[in-house]
Amino acid sequence: MSLQLENISLSVEGQRHIHATSLTLEKSTMNVLLGPTLSGKTSLMRLMAGLDMPTTGRILWNGKDVTKTRVQDRDIAMVYQQFINYPSMSVYENIASPLRIMKKSQAEVDKAVKKSADLMKLGPFLHRKPLELSGGQQQRCALARALVKESGLVLLDEPLANLDYKLREELRAEIPKIFAESGAIFVYATTEPEEALLLGGNTATLHQGTITQFNKTNQVYHQPQDTITAKTFSNPPMNFLKLTKVGANITLGGDKAHVNTVSNNSNFDKGSANRQELTAADSFKHLPDGDYIAGFRSNHLELHRHNPQSIAFTTTLDITEITGSETFLHMNYDNDHWVGLVHGVHDLALGEKLEVFLDPSHIYTFGLDGNIVASASYAKGI
């Protein structure tokens, strides 16, 4: 089983919605489409489903051209962000509906509905109407209906976006299990990096109608190919600053932090946070001289120096946000907005100077064109 997109593009009224894209999805894989609203996730799914015709290119299903095959003649199921159920039918009949259209025998329907309902924990509610269920159960009902006909391609378009986060947490943990049992090709659209990581499998990051990277989810997260992918796959967004290399010297953020690539001794200039000499991380050694963009994720900024090689930045703390177990720090560094994510709840003075630390092994180096030059060294083995 495979789904192949060959040079698919979509233009509507002269506007490019999807740029020429080629993508092959294999049997028994979870494939996440990750990107912000309007990045093309839904457009791409509608093309995969056959709900829209591509402007150029072909779609192959098991090697056979299905570009012009109607959606109802394809082997697919789709779940949308809005829970769509038939309000007048019982949960049982909602789940059974695709099988009724396929004219399955009552015995087959019964068996498949029970199996699918059990998987979605809807067993006790089969006689109810969808509106008598909670939001989470309504979406489970829609999911159960999508799974019941055992389609080869299951398209899930932000299926958890309208749920309370606790329900989202619960269903997020269940979806990989359902998927593991099914053997189908799953395509799952989301705006949330954490959801992509939890689902695992493969991830395609989308930006303005273009797939910027497609690979194993872990790989894309740890080794983004460009700043756009890195931004798309970081929430809060990745922090960036200028990096300049001249000979053995690396300067971060203009003149602010300083990394020496040859010195073996860690040598901190405590008097000024803005000039620091420290041992280079491997990733910088082979960089040609020039200007670059350094990027690092918010969770790699620390309030304490855990590694003697860490670089100190003096920032101004604008706002702190608390998630329960973690605190987000919104900082101003040299007129750039940075976000840090630290464990625990911290009582820090707003508007005051705050020193934060960054281990150089967590720095990704990008060219001025945004393409990766050197991945962060901590991520190399992942």
Add this chain to the structure above:
Amino acid sequence: MAKITLSNLAHSYSKTPASPSDFALKTIDHVWEDGSAYALLGPSGCGKSTLLNIISGLLAPSQGQVLFDDNDVTNASTSERNIAQVFQFPVVYDTMTVRQNLAFPLKNRKLGAAYIDARVTDVANMIGMQDFLNDKASGLTADAKQKISLGRGIVREDVNAILFDEPLTVIDPQMKWELRTQLKALHQQLGHTMIYVTHDQTEALTFADKVVVMSEGEVVQVGTPTELFERPAHTFVGFFIGSPGMNVLPATVVGNKAMIGNHQIQLDLSYEQLSGTIEVGIRPEYIKLSNEPSGLAIKIHRIEDVGHHKIVRASHAFDDQSIEINVIVKEGIEILDDMQYLVFEREKINIYADKWLQDGKVAI
């Protein structure tokens, strides 16, 4: 600005409520202090919107009183209460410019043109829309429209309170950052009494000085973010705050010893004569994986890597039962094959009887 007092307040949508379950809002006594930022946090159906609608005057309670300072406003209309509201979806006039939208509530109050002009400019600066004042609202993105709704909510300086009903629902995650940050800054600048209703823990804990957590029509805890995290008053709070929430494990407790399955855990405090269903609450953050057989024996089922930490799904089996336990392991810490045991941080253990937090005594 005003202090808002809820006195013996309750509401049932049924005309003849017979049992406690007929009440969407169970009896509540609460004072919202003047100038504080509150969040009303809970899952859908917990009664938080019912409570907000009673405060705003959209709904008359079946029992009790609402006081603004010392005035009984229980039967006063929304406009008489002089409050501002921001809703889930942007409410803007598409045909008007951003400036006209922001000026609208002030014009309605017949304030002077010079004042309106200055105030609109101030508010536009606060919400970061100063460069778009002359643009038509119709062409703006959902984010920008919701910013204007926020701006309209705060434009009047004389309101008694500002109520926010899930104001960031329609906003993209990347954009939520910006608006959440602005909202908190706005409260610090304005000093109005603000009540922010949400089901999102981050929004609630970030925005509020005090968070009011509701479950099944009942206020289960009012506390600071730290209190809710460290000392959840009810197992629901432990479960609801944190991702994943607190582990709530069936146990027996005698004195300063807890039994989970067949495993004994030493407690810092001593608990005498507990009755009801006893549970041990311990957050996934406060459990360490270990290879020491003195810990609680577990089997790991799944490890979810969310980048900055891993969530370990494990279970402890005893007799013919099994208890599921989540553990959070920070990035950079390796999970080895022989890590088949759990060690709890002792001072972080909470003890619950019939779901409510119990106070222990220092063991002698």
